[in-house]
Amino acid sequence: MNSRLNRALIATLVSCAVLVACSRQEAAATGAPAAPASAAAANGPTDDPCALVTDHEVRKVFADASAGKRDHSLDKYQIATCTWDTPTNTFVVQIFKAKGTVEDELRSRVSGAIDPFKPGAGKSVRYEKFAGVGEETMASAEKGDAAQGVFNDIAVLVTKRGDRMAVLSARSLVDDDRAKTLEAMKALGGSAAARL
Numbered sequence: 001m002n003s004r005l006n007r008a009l010i011a012t013l014v015s016c017a018v019l020v021a022c023s024r025q026e027a028a029a030t031g032a033p034a035a036p037a038s039a040a041a042a043n044g045p046t047d048d049p050c051a052l053v054t055d056h057e058v059r060k061v062f063a064d065a066s067a068g069k070r071d072h073s074l075d076k077y078q079i080a081t082c083t084w085d086t087p088t089n090t091f092v093v094q095i096f097k098a099k100g101t102v103e104d105e106l107r108s109r110v111s112g113a114i115d116p117f118k119p120g121a122g123k124s125v126r127y128e129k130f131a132g133v134g135e136e137t138m139a140s141a142e143k144g145d146a147a148q149g150v151f152n153d154i155a156v157l158v159t160k161r162g163d164r165m166a167v168l169s170a171r172s173l174v175d176d177d178r179a180k181t182l183e184a185m186k187a188l189g190g191s192a193a194a195r196l
Helices: 002-030 039-043 055-061 102-111 178-195
Strands: 069-071 080-085 090-097 136-142 154-161 164-170
Touching: 055 178, 102 136, 102 154, 102 164, 136 178, 154 178, 164 178
Parallel strands: none
Antiparallel strands: 069 080, 080 090, 090 164, 136 154, 154 164
């Protein structure tokens, strides 16, 4: 009796997985919005970084982005990571337990792009607060400028809910435009903050 029940349960789970995979493929082929990456994404907080934003939401900004792919390289530090690749950019989402403020985390992330040996480096970097996005959300987007001591493009948003923090980042600015990048990061950050 138990073996029949186990087989029926396994068959049901396999059927569900196939249906989910087929619906995602069909949605991608027709351009229709894909279902959320998990039930948690649709129903509230999630620990899955690939469910903080959907593939469809990412493709609104990065049209040719691949599906989100879980990256386990930082799991040992309790940082869950997901990446979406394009031919010209990489978008990354991370979730972890907050140990400081949103501003501290953002400035720490941005500091990696600033030349520590250049006097006055980073003075041109601007930090934006987004009211109404999560409990607290800040972002920075700047074009890389060696003369200003900024090694490469900066596109980072940090949002926090309770003791949970999410960091969204891109390797380069969206269409090489600061304002467009901030707008895109705010939209993606709003989706992430709602599921954090």
